[in-house]
Amino acid sequence: MKSNSVRNTDKEEMSPREKEIAVIFRKVEKKYWGKKSNHLKIYLVDDLIIIRSCGNLSPAEEEFAKTEEGRILLKQLKIKEMNGIKNVLKFMLENKLNTQVLSLTIDTNPELNETIIISRLKEQLK
Secondary structure, eight states: OOOOOOOOTTTSOOOHHHHHHHHHHHHHIIIIISSOOSEEEEEEETTEEEEEEEOOSOHHHHHHTTSHHHHHHHHHHHHHHHHHHHHHHHHHHHHHHTSOEEEEEEEEETTTTEEEEEEEESSOOO
């Protein structure tokens, strides 16, 4: 498989594919989480899409994340929330990109105020 170059969408112009993925993710953020993240980076590597979303905690959640117990509870809550919308995000990606999403992994780190989504596709995006 030919390797795509890794692109940081905060520092470079987004490709058309990266823009499509960003639009999909922003729609999901707004509709299901009620707010958009401050920074969104998209990396396309071979058959992988890596989405890094930073700044998606509310001010109250940021305060709660200052303690270890708060971070643990927030992580559990955010993972449950995200797993609830995993199928929606998968469906939207498949429809827009015209390829099957084989896996979708979501993790969050309240201490860094970021969420990472890794999606493995059936084929490399063109």
